[in-house]
Amino acid sequence: MGQVPAHALTAQLTEILTSVDTPTICNALEVVTGSRSAEGFTRGTFVSAHPRMRPVLGFARTATLRTAVPYTDPAAVLKERRLRWYEHICGAGIPTLSVVQDIDDEPGLGAFWGEVHSNVLKGLGVRGVLTNGAMRDFGMLAEDFQILAGSVSPSHGFAQIVDIAVPVKIHGLVIHDGDLLHADAHGAVVIEHEMLEALPRAIEVITARERPLIEASKRPGFSVDHLRAAMREAEDIH
Known part of the structure; x- marks a missing residue:
C-alpha cells in the first residue's frame, strides 16, 4: 500500500468523498478490499469542534x-x-490536515488548539486538526474548521512543538506525514493510493445496499419477514 500523490486527489474525487461521512468511507474501503x-482507523471518542460539520x-x-x-x-x-x-x-494549494500527537505522559494537560490556532491554521489553508491533545475556546473557534481532540483543557500549559514530519499515533492509528485522511466527528481513516479510484463506486454500492433495509423498516407493518426480503435484495447488489 502507498500514499496518495497530491495530483491524484482531484476536485471531483474530493467532492464525492466529502459528501459522505467517515463511517461510510470505512464501509466503502471494505467493499474495495473485499474484507x-x-x-x-482511529479508536475511541474525540471531542469535535463542529460535530455536524461536513467531513x-x-x-x-x-x-x-x-x-x-x-x-x-x-x-x-x-x-x-x-x-x-x-x-x-x-x-500551498494542497489540502492538509494538521495531525499532532501530544507525547506527554498525561496527554492533554494543556490545550494547544483554540481560538487563535484555529483561525491561524484556517488562514494558512489547513482543513482541520486531528490530535490526542486538548482543545478549548468553544464558541470562539474558527467556523468550518474541524478540530478532533482527545480532551478539553482551560489552559495551554507549556505548549511547544517538539518534532515535525514524524510518524505519530492518534487514538490507536499510526499516521505518517503525507497520509491521506478522511475525518469527521466519528474519527479518521487513512485512504491508501490503491483504494482511491475505486472508492466512488464502492460508496455507491454501500449506499445501494443500505437503502432496501432502511426503506423497508419505515413501511407500516414492518416485520422480520420484510427484513429477510430486504436483506436478500441488499445482498444481490454488487
Whole structure:
C-alpha cells in the first residue's frame, strides 16, 4: 500500500468523498478490499469542534507536542520551531490536515488548539486538526474548521512543538506525514493510493445496499419477514 500523490486527489474525487461521512468511507474501503478490517482507523471518542460539520479530507502534516513539561529551550528556538511547523502544514494549494500527537505522559494537560490556532491554521489553508491533545475556546473557534481532540483543557500549559514530519499515533492509528485522511466527528481513516479510484463506486454500492433495509423498516407493518426480503435484495447488489 502507498500514499496518495497530491495530483491524484482531484476536485471531483474530493467532492464525492466529502459528501459522505467517515463511517461510510470505512464501509466503502471494505467493499474495495473485499474484507472487513480492524486497522486503518482511529479508536475511541474525540471531542469535535463542529460535530455536524461536513467531513474533511486532506494530507497529514504531522508533528509531536508537549504541554506538561516546562520550557528548556530559549524563546527564540521555540519561536523558530513553531514557524517551521507553520511552514510545514501550509499546503500551498494542497489540502492538509494538521495531525499532532501530544507525547506527554498525561496527554492533554494543556490545550494547544483554540481560538487563535484555529483561525491561524484556517488562514494558512489547513482543513482541520486531528490530535490526542486538548482543545478549548468553544464558541470562539474558527467556523468550518474541524478540530478532533482527545480532551478539553482551560489552559495551554507549556505548549511547544517538539518534532515535525514524524510518524505519530492518534487514538490507536499510526499516521505518517503525507497520509491521506478522511475525518469527521466519528474519527479518521487513512485512504491508501490503491483504494482511491475505486472508492466512488464502492460508496455507491454501500449506499445501494443500505437503502432496501432502511426503506423497508419505515413501511407500516414492518416485520422480520420484510427484513429477510430486504436483506436478500441488499445482498444481490454488487
